[in-house]
Amino acid sequence: MADALNNSILKSIKTFKTIQSEVQSINRVALSVDCVIFGFDENKLKVLFIRSDLKKYQSKWSLLGDLVKPEECLDTSAYRILKQRTGLDDVYMEQVHTFGDVHRHPAGRVVTVAYCSLINIQHHKLKILDNELHWHDADSVSELAFDHKEIFDTCFLRLQKRVQEHPLGFSLLPGKFSLRELQNLYEAILSIKLDRRNFRKKFFAMDFLVDLNEIEKNVPHRPGRLYKFDYDKYEKKKKKWSGIDF
Amino acid sequence: MADALNNSILKSIKTFKTIQSEVQSINRVALSVDCVIFGFDENKLKVLFIRSDLKKYQSKWSLLGDLVKPEECLDTSAYRILKQRTGLDDVYMEQVHTFGDVHRHPAGRVVTVAYCSLINIQHHKLKILDNELHWHDADSVSELAFDHKEIFDTCFLRLQKRVQEHPLGFSLLPGKFSLRELQNLYEAILSIKLDRRNFRKKFFAMDFLVDLNEIEKNVPHRPGRLYKFDYDKYEKKKKKWSGIDF
DNA sequence: GCAAAAGTGTTGGAAATACACCCATGT
DNA sequence: ACATGGGTGTATTTCCAACACTTTTGC
Numbered sequence: 322m323a324d325a326l327n328n329s330i331l332k333s334i335k336t337f338k339t340i341q342s343e344v345q346s347i348n349r350v351a352l353s354v355d356c357v358i359f360g361f362d363e364n365k366l367k368v369l370f371i372r373s374d375l376k377k378y379q380s381k382w383s384l385l386g387d388l389v390k391p392e393e394c395l396d397t398s399a400y401r402i403l404k405q406r407t408g409l410d411d412v413y414m415e416q417v418h419t420f421g422d423v424h425r426h427p428a429g430r431v432v433t434v435a436y437c438s439l440i441n442i443q444h445h446k447l448k449i450l451d452n453e454l455h456w457h458d459a460d461s462v463s464e465l466a467f468d469h470k471e472i473f474d475t476c477f478l479r480l481q482k483r484v485q486e487h488p489l490g491f492s493l494l495p496g497k498f499s500l501r502e503l504q505n506l507y508e509a510i511l512s513i514k515l516d517r518r519n520f521r522k523k524f525f526a527m528d529f530l531v532d533l534n535e536i537e538k539n540v541p542h543r544p545g546r547l548y549k550f551d552y553d554k555y556e557k558k559k560k561k562w563s564g565i566d567f
Numbered sequence: 568m569a570d571a572l573n574n575s576i577l578k579s580i581k582t583f584k585t586i587q588s589e590v591q592s593i594n595r596v597a598l599s600v601d602c603v604i605f606g607f608d609e610n611k612l613k614v615l616f617i618r619s620d621l622k623k624y625q626s627k628w629s630l631l632g633d634l635v636k637p638e639e640c641l642d643t644s645a646y647r648i649l650k651q652r653t654g655l656d657d658v659y660m661e662q663v664h665t666f667g668d669v670h671r672h673p674a675g676r677v678v679t680v681a682y683c684s685l686i687n688i689q690h691h692k693l694k695i696l697d698n699e700l701h702w703h704d705a706d707s708v709s710e711l712a713f714d715h716k717e718i719f720d721t722c723f724l725r726l727q728k729r730v731q732e733h734p735l736g737f738s739l740l741p742g743k744f745s746l747r748e749l750q751n752l753y754e755a756i757l758s759i760k761l762d763r764r765n766f767r768k769k770f771f772a773m774d775f776l777v778d779l780n781e782i783e784k785n786v787p788h789r790p791g792r793l794y795k796f797d798y799d800k801y802e803k804k805k806k807k808w809s810g811i812d813f
Numbered sequence: 814g815c816a817a818a819a820g821t822g823t824t825g826g827a828a829a830t831a832c833a834c835c836c837a838t839g840t
Numbered sequence: 841a842c843a844t845g846g847g848t849g850t851a852t853t854t855c856c857a858a859c860a861c862t863t864t865t866g867c
Contacts, residue, residue, distance in 0.1 A: 348634045349595040352667075352678060388594045391676065395667035419665045419680050421598075421641035430637065432598060434665050485811050501845075507811065518848075519830065526828095527813060542844040543837040559813055564856085565731050565753065567773060567805055747818075764821070765857065782865095788817040789864040810829085 351426075353433040354398045355386035355469065357417075357476035358407070359459065360442040361493040366459040366509045367442065368473065369406070373466035382457070383466035384473065386433065399436040406454065413439040413492040415483075417476050425468045437476040439492040460512065484510050488529070491550040499537055499545035500524065529554035597672075599679040600644045601632035601715065603663075603722035604653070605705065606688040607739040612705040612755045613688070614719065615652070623673055624712035628703070630719065632679065645682040652700065659685040659738040663725050664718075671714045683722040685738040706758065730756050734775070737796040745783055745791035746770065775800035 358369040370382035385406050389398045395416065404410045414436055421432040442456075462473055484490050490506050491498075504520050507513075524530055530548040537544035604615040616628035631652050635644045641662065650656045660682055667678040688702075708719055730736050736752050737744075750766050753759075770776055776794040783790035 348597055348637065350598050350635070350637070351594055352596050352598065389596070389667070389678075391594065391596070392669055394669050395665060395678070416664060418662060419641060421635070421680070423638055423640050432635075432641070434667070485809060486813065488813055499846090511808075513808070516831075517846090518832085521847080522849095523811065523829090539839095540845085541839055543839090543846050545846055555813065562757075562759070563731060563812070565769065566809070567732065567734055567801065745819090762857070762859085763819090764859085767820080768822095769856095785866095786818085787866055789819050789866085791819055 351429065351431040352389045353386050353431050354389055354395060354402060354436060355384040355433050355472055356399055356402050356406075356414075356436045356438050357384060357473055358403065358438045358440060359480060359493065360440055360456060361506055361509065362442045362456065364505045364509060366493075366506075367456040368459045368462065368477075370455055370457055370465070371406075372453045381464060381466040382455070382469075384435075384469045388431075389434075395434050399434075399438070403438055403440075407440060409440055409444075412441075413489055415479075417479050418472075420468060420472060422468065433472070435472045435476055437480055439480075439489060441493060441495060443495050460509075481511055488550060488552075488555055496549055497533055497535065497547040498549075499547055501545055503548075527555075527558070529558065597675065597677040598635045599632050599677050600635055600641060600648060600682060601630040601679050601718055602645055602648050602652075602660075602682045602684050603630060603719055604649065604684045604686060605726060605739065606686055606702060607752055607755065608688045608702065610751045610755060612739075612752075613702040614705045614708065614723075616701055616703055616711070617652075618699045619712035627710060627712040628701070628715075629712035630681075630715045634677075635680075641680050645680075645684070649684055649686075653686060655686055655690075658687075659735055661725075661729075663722050666714060666718060668714065679718070681718045681722055683726055685726075685735060687739060687741060689741050706755075727757055734796060734798075734801055742795055743779055743781065743793040744795075745793055746776075747791055749794075773801075773804070775804065 360367040360369065369385060371385055373379065373381045373383040385402055387398070387402050387405075389395065393401070396414070399414055399416070400410055403412065403414065415438075417435045417437045419432060419434045423430055425431065425433070459477060462470065464470060465473060480489075484507070490503065490510070493506060494502055500521055503524065504515055504517065507520075508515055529551045531551045533547045533549055535547040537547065606613040606615065615631060617631055619625065619627045619629040631648055633644070633648050633651075635641065639647070642660070645660055645662070646656055649658065649660065661684075663681045663683045665678060665680045669676055671677065671679075705723060708716065710716060711719060726735075730753070736749065736756070739752060740748055746767055749770065750761055750763065753766075754761055775797045777797045777800075779793045779795055781793040783793065
């Protein structure tokens with residue numbers, strides 16, 4: 322009997338009303354969105370946390386999130402949270418994974434959809450007036466509230482992978498950047514050292530960096546040339562088949 | 568005022584009770600899991616659909632799914648659905664994406680978490696007694712009920728990508744398989760033609776295929792050798808750094 | 814013996830890597 | 841002048857793609 326109910330929307334011969342009542346019945350959960358917001362500053366990958374508001378997690382940091390509104394789709398919710406916290410809206414944002422362990426939230430069942438976002442720290446200088454919002458080094462995140470450490474780890478791994486396959490990194494940099502900055506970014510995200518000459522060769526060969534014929538200012542050494550990322554050129558060139566490679 | 572409520576669980580200074588009441592209030596949605604179940608048969612990639620039970624979608628096929636139970640985590644739910652429909656439980660299963668458009672389901676708001684599953688058709692011979700369950704060619708899926716076509720497309724793309732980077736394909740094959748079968752599998756999933764000699768070279772070089780010293784039976788031509796996939800060997804060899812490559 | 818697929822090596826080109834020196838600027 | 845990072849080229853190696861013939865089995 323309970324089973325018949327639970328098989329719900331996919332068992333055959335069921336009226337719309339039956340389904341509707343199931344959908345609107347007790348079979349519902351709270352749904353939230355949590356955003357892992359990455360930035361890049363001082364040659365380090367940063368991530369944005371806020372103080373948890375739960376006593377249980379006092380003094381713990383947590384991700385930026387909120388309940389999804391009844392008439393709000395998931396992406397919208399993620400953008401809203403980002404906008405509320407940072408004032409930004411034109412940023413890279415990607416859904417990563419949904420976490421639904423029954424007891425992941427102490428206040429009851431809350432299923433959360435994790436989003437990963439990349440923002441350009443220079444371009445907005447967060448209104449970190451209230452001391453609840455802080456940038457942390459992404460490579461030394463320890464305990465977080467709830468299961469947010471797991472969510473962070475998942476998003477960080479995803480970022481490391483995605484950044485190797487797609488030109489996301491540019492979202493973390495200013496519109497104009499030097500190759501040194503770009504290389505620092507990759508080295509920071511991936512925790513590796515890259516050969517400078519080969520790095521340049523590779524990106525020039527890709528041929529979607531536009532030389533702006535400008536140079537860095539106020540650097541205590543020979544200034545580097547500045548480039549921007551040409552998305553259209555990338556779109557035309559990007560490859561489809563990479564090959565089987567475990 | 569409404570905004571204060573909606574900022575909910577992440578605004579500071581909020582008691583546990585406040586949060587709890589929000590979590591248990593109207594801010595809840597129905598949550599379902601939909602499974603895109605792939606199989607491989609007759610050298611074709613197959614996907615499992617069922618007849619939609621909604622009049623609105625009469626005669627349309629839909630994915631296998633169900634509402635998530637209040638005390639059930641997402642993965643558990645996905646495995647339950649698979650088990651109920653196919654009798655299998657020891658299969659590859661991966662969460663892919665969550666779809667939460669407000670009006671994606673006619674009976675009210677239902678957010679659904681999509682899972683992708685790979686099963687070995689030979690190993691179970693579905694109890695397709697009721698004529699609601701059917702295998703379809705994955706390369707010619709047309710209209711589906713709800714937004715299931717979008718969900719299917721997302722899972723199919725994910726499969727195509729994942730199968731190139733991880734040894735998932737073996738889940739679709741019998742425990743013992745010939746290299747021809749393996750190659751057919753990749754060609755079917757990726758819709759490409761591969762050079763047989765290079766394909767063999769590649770997989771032998773990977774060195775996690777175990778030669779079983781057996782040969783195919785009942786084939787109308789020279790029988791091929793049979794192999795199995797050695798997961799332990801793979802675990803030791805798999806690479807971490809692949810390189811920046813857009 | 815014929816049809817059908819199994820099995821097997823080599824070669825040329827492309828891409829990745831490793832590596833060292835001179836240059837431009839700020840101090 | 842010197843310290844700092846910018847900018848460049850080449851040799852080597854590794855990987856990938858292209859390609860054809862002989863072998864084994866069922867019929």
